[in-house]
Amino acid sequence: MTTPHAAAIYARISSDQTGEGLGVQRQLEDCRRLARERGWVVAEEYVDNDFSAYSGKTRPAYERMLSDVEARDRDAVIVYNFDRLTRAPIEFELFKMICAQAGLRHIASVTADIDVSTDDGMFMARVIAAVAAKESARRSERLKRKHQQLAEQGRPNGGHHRPFGYAPDRVSVVESEAQIIRELVARFLAGESMRSLATWLNEEGVAPVSGESWRTQSLRAMLMSGRIAGLREYRGQVVGEAAWPAIITPEQRRQVLARFAEKKATGRRAPRRYLLSGLLRCQRCGGRLYSNPRGDKRRYVCLNGPDHRGCGRLTITADPVEHLLAAAVRFRLDTPDLADALASRASMDERHASLVVELEADRAQLSELAGMYAARQITAEEWRTARAPITKRVEHAERQLQRASGTPAVDEWVGKGKELADRWATLPLERQALIMAAVLDHAVISPGVPGARGLDPDRVHPVWRL
Numbered sequence: 001m002t003t004p005h006a007a008a009i010y011a012r013i014s015s016d017q018t019g020e021g022l023g024v025q026r027q028l029e030d031c032r033r034l035a036r037e038r039g040w041v042v043a044e045e046y047v048d049n050d051f052s053a054y055s056g057k058t059r060p061a062y063e064r065m066l067s068d069v070e071a072r073d074r075d076a077v078i079v080y081n082f083d084r085l086t087r088a089p090i091e092f093e094l095f096k097m098i099c100a101q102a103g104l105r106h107i108a109s110v111t112a113d114i115d116v117s118t119d120d121g122m123f124m125a126r127v128i129a130a131v132a133a134k135e136s137a138r139r140s141e142r143l144k145r146k147h148q149q150l151a152e153q154g155r156p157n158g159g160h161h162r163p164f165g166y167a168p169d170r171v172s173v174v175e176s177e178a179q180i181i182r183e184l185v186a187r188f189l190a191g192e193s194m195r196s197l198a199t200w201l202n203e204e205g206v207a208p209v210s211g212e213s214w215r216t217q218s219l220r221a222m223l224m225s226g227r228i229a230g231l232r233e234y235r236g237q238v239v240g241e242a243a244w245p246a247i248i249t250p251e252q253r254r255q256v257l258a259r260f261a262e263k264k265a266t267g268r269r270a271p272r273r274y275l276l277s278g279l280l281r282c283q284r285c286g287g288r289l290y291s292n293p294r295g296d297k298r299r300y301v302c303l304n305g306p307d308h309r310g311c312g313r314l315t316i317t318a319d320p321v322e323h324l325l326a327a328a329v330r331f332r333l334d335t336p337d338l339a340d341a342l343a344s345r346a347s348m349d350e351r352h353a354s355l356v357v358e359l360e361a362d363r364a365q366l367s368e369l370a371g372m373y374a375a376r377q378i379t380a381e382e383w384r385t386a387r388a389p390i391t392k393r394v395e396h397a398e399r400q401l402q403r404a405s406g407t408p409a410v411d412e413w414v415g416k417g418k419e420l421a422d423r424w425a426t427l428p429l430e431r432q433a434l435i436m437a438a439v440l441d442h443a444v445i446s447p448g449v450p451g452a453r454g455l456d457p458d459r460v461h462p463v464w465r466l
């Protein structure tokens with residue numbers, strides 16, 4: 001074997017400065033000394049600034065060294081330790097293959113005196129590489145453990161926003177906000193709704209920690225949190241007392257949770273009372289109308305409040321608009337337009353099948369990307385950039401599929417609108433609503449004249465789905 005005259009030195013900065021981990025300068029010095037001792041001439045030093053041994057990020061210097069080896073411009077490689085050279089056993093196999101193909105037989109490391117030109121030496125190097133890979137995996141496991149440990153010790157972990165009621169250190173209580181929390185809890189337990197409480201906060205000008213205004217969802221999350229009762233949670237489970245002071249007592253929190261559970265149970269039993277839920281839009285602002293009774297009068301209203309972004313300036317009485325649109329739907333079932341729509345739907349079956357295939361492929365790619373991001377093979381920025389066009393395609397395909405999909409609720413009534421009219425009143429409201437939604441995409445409601453008696457049919461503009 002001839003003495004190398006174009007050796008490569010490879011060094012990598014690692015964030016783990018314990019044990020064998022050393023600054024890059026020290027790695028380089030030791031490698032240079034080894035080259036001198038063996039009489040090897042160093043042609044180039046390759047240094048990567050990889051701060052995480054397991055990040056999976058590309059290492060430009062390493063790649064450059066490999067291509068120089070492949071081009072037979074290098075005849076030896078010196079590393080401080082084999083755990084600097086490769087991060088996974090498979091990578092080491094690849095490195096070995098490239099060296100073998102290029103006829104490079106001199107591989108030396110400072111820490112382990114291994115002669116990789118022999119089978120035994122190669123075996124040792126492979127073991128060291130495997131141990132290094134395992135250590136990298138353990139390091140990322142340690143980070144996860146750290147968060148769990150913080151939780152068990154009752155200490156706060158990071159996050160974008162401070163919790164309402166606490167200072168940015170997440171431990172000191174902001175007394176003015178704590179008083180608001182106590183009042184919210186008292187009023188909620190006395191029977192006030194989330195919606196009413198959120199409205200109160202917004203009207204009082206109480207600033208939330210994030211966002212422009214209070215929503216019932218964030219208010220609910222705050223009132224249900226263990227945090228305000230001085231309890232530390234980890235993955236939704238209370239794991240013990242927290243390091244920060246409580247704003248309400250654990251007993252109060254128990255009552256809050258009980259009341260939410262009770263509301264949920266009764267809410268589920270409430271029967272549907274509105275035929276056109278989700279089907280009406282406000283012409284003023286384009287917003288969706290919501291069922292909103294006043295007294296015993298059922299109404300659809302453009303709402304403006306904590307959870308709704310409508311203009312709040314349009315109301316329509318439920319009964320007449322429901323009668324009008326139900327009649328229109330039944331009438332439409334007998335029209336040739338609908339028969340045409342159904343026929344064109346049949347011709348869409350082929351398109352439908354290819355849409356499903358495309359959609360599946362896009363969804364698989366999205367989850368693959370998420371996996372790469374989770375494994376830190378790509379950055380958040382790369383993930384977002386790659387995701388955007390795929391997400392757009394998925395949304396588009398989903399919309400088209402929705403339009404193309406069958407409408408079993410209405411199929412049996414096509415061409416039988418008059419028959420349906422006779423039976424209409426005997427059908428359960430859920431069933432009626434399915435038929436409505438199958439035929440009607442939505443209806444736009446224009447503003448009425450104040451004080452008008454009865455419904456002006458010109459206020460109702462149906463947009464047909466079929």
Ligand SMILES: [Zn+2]
Nearest residue numbers: 282285302311
């Ligand atoms: Zn509106």
